[in-house]
Amino acid sequence: MLNKGFGNWIHRRRVKSAQHPALIHAGVTLSYAELAERIDKLSDALRERGISRGSRVAFLGTNHAAFLETMFAVTQLGALFVPLNVRLAPRELNFALRDSGSELLIYLTSFASEAQLAVPDSPVTETLEVAAVPGADSSYERALLGGGGQHEDVPVALEDPAIILYTSGTTGTPKGAVLTHENMTWNSYNVIVDYDVTSKSVALLIAPLFHVAAMGMGALPILLKGGTLVLQERFEPAAVLEAVERYQITQLSGVPTTFQLLAEHENWNGTDLSSLQMLTCGGSAVPLRVLEAYESRGLGFSGGYGLTETAPGTTLLQASHSRTKMGSAGLPHFFTDVRIADAQGQQLPPGEVGEILISGPNVIHEYWQRPEATQGAFHEGTWFRSGDIGYVDDEGFLYISDRLKDMIISGGENIYPAEVEQAIMGLAEIESVAVIGVPDDKWGEVPRAVVVLKSGRELGEHDIVEHLNGRLARYKIPRTTVFLAELPRTASGKIRKAELRKKYS
Structure with a gap:
């Protein structure tokens, strides 16, 4: 052909x-x-x-x-x-x-x-x-x-x-x-x-296909192997649980909130989940309480890290490492390479924080009619500059610290909002959170939490501080908290931190 x-x-x-x-x-x-x-x-x-x-x-x-x-x-x-x-x-x-x-x-x-x-x-x-x-x-x-x-x-x-x-x-x-x-x-x-996708795989797609994750990690691999795709136009917990049982779904992907809402649904305990072989959670690390809810049903999560520009798979954390490497984005995919680099693009040793660079046949070559953006997106023409910062441990597992532009520098110390946000999400009352830097005369910047509570729940700024004491270094703990009904998001669901900084810093 x-x-x-x-x-x-x-x-x-x-x-x-x-x-x-x-x-x-x-x-x-x-x-x-x-x-x-x-x-x-x-x-x-x-x-x-x-x-x-x-x-x-x-x-x-x-x-x-x-x-x-x-x-x-x-x-x-x-x-x-x-x-x-x-x-x-x-x-x-x-x-x-x-x-x-x-x-x-x-x-x-x-x-x-x-x-x-x-x-x-x-x-x-x-x-x-x-x-x-x-x-x-x-x-x-x-x-x-x-x-x-x-x-x-x-x-x-x-x-x-x-x-x-x-x-x-x-x-x-x-x-x-x-x-x-x-x-x-x-x-x-x-x-x-x-x-381990096979021709017997049955994947339920609830994430939108117009995003590269559902398209690249779900639809195309399943169809390449001759498996079956079950499409749902929107996420409804009851419909998802019904489909898992009806179609004997083997593969389900979502974000932490997806899996949290499923576990909290009234049909959770009565649904037969025995067909499920793989749960993949993206977007951020799985909160401990969600992980435990699924482990109680004999299920574990794989996770990972990716970008539109990498089609999107970059790393994978197998379910077997969900406890031993909690917080990690995993190892590079089989045909993909990842390295941590300094501002000059030089590779850094394990444990040192720098920009995540990615190379492989899954990485784009260009942006549509944007030659300058294309040139600025690569180091040495082959390593894609993710704009994310992180580090690898001695075994090569990647840990995401944050977006380069979102890092907070307080008194000379780097604060990575993602780490603080993950700690705050340990509170059952929290629906979502974003941490931003605000000016401070003494320290230059200090962190501020912008929080959305679950419906009907109550929580104060003092409760958040008490929860973080002993979990994070003092300089990482938000000095102030803003409570909102919802967080501003982009069309793809990402929190608009620039907008939050403009309004609340």
Whole structure:
């Protein structure tokens, strides 16, 4: 075959796993043969609309079979897929459409108004609307059914661009990370090797596919191995627990809050969890109380660290190390290298804190039409500068200290907010927390906690200080606390610390 890219995977998988279920969504099951046929028909319909090698096609929507059909149909043609974050405002969506040069937009009907507001003054010349229920009548479905369905073997190389994913843009305008077929392929290899994904794996995807974690760590590796994906459009604890039991889910990924809410749900004790083999928690370390709740059911967590620019897997902490290496992000993935460097890019020895640099075939080569940003993102042209700071221990396990820009320097001492935040999250009353630096005449900066309490809970500043006494050095303990109803977040869910510093420092 001429097509070496991941867009051709379902066509290849059709031969080996024709009748095996590939996708389950909203009560509809698609086998690999059925999914491959729909992808070929959509590819043909897109070709008729002028989409070809190098074209850009955007998708706006939550987890849906159409997301994956579009991704494979677009990349099968050698075109670029541009998934859009549904939490973005129409103005931000319009920026992504204009910046990427997307010619066609496919969107779920629930985001019709956002799509209509985002398209004007963009390069988009045609839109297709997807019905909520897979296969139901819509302009998308009519276009797909009108396609010839003959598979075309388009020449696509591994180094060709496949996806443009926009960063959350906490400062300035978002940048489009260009992920190649090589990036996504090697990341999938990393996942398959390190997580033991098999053709019998059944993964429940509750994290949004428009984020690289669900796409790169969940969907692509499972489909490459011939497993089954169960899609849910949003996180609802009751629905997740029901799906785990109904579909005999083997793999579930989420953030600490996801797993906390599941363990606190009234159906938790009555749900059969015996099929679960792998729980993966990202975003931050698993709080001890959540870890213990799952251990009581015979379950453990793997964790890790990654970035959009690394497709996204960088390190993995196996469940067997969740206690002995608590707080660690784990070891580098099999085909990925990590090192800690000083300001000049020189490698530092174990135990010394510096910037985390990453290299490997899963790392991007460029930002979309941002040559200066691309140049500044790499050391010596090959080591990606993560902007995160951390250290490795004597065994090579990575520990994340914080974002470089978020570090607080108090009286000459470095304070890493992530460490303080993790300690504060040990309080059962806390829903979320961010620690920022505020000016201080004596010390230069001191930490301040910005806290959101769980509904109906009460907690005072004194309680937080008492909890941290003996757990953290005195200079790390927040001098003051601000209580809010919610924390400001980016469209991808990251806390806007710059906004917090502006308002509360």
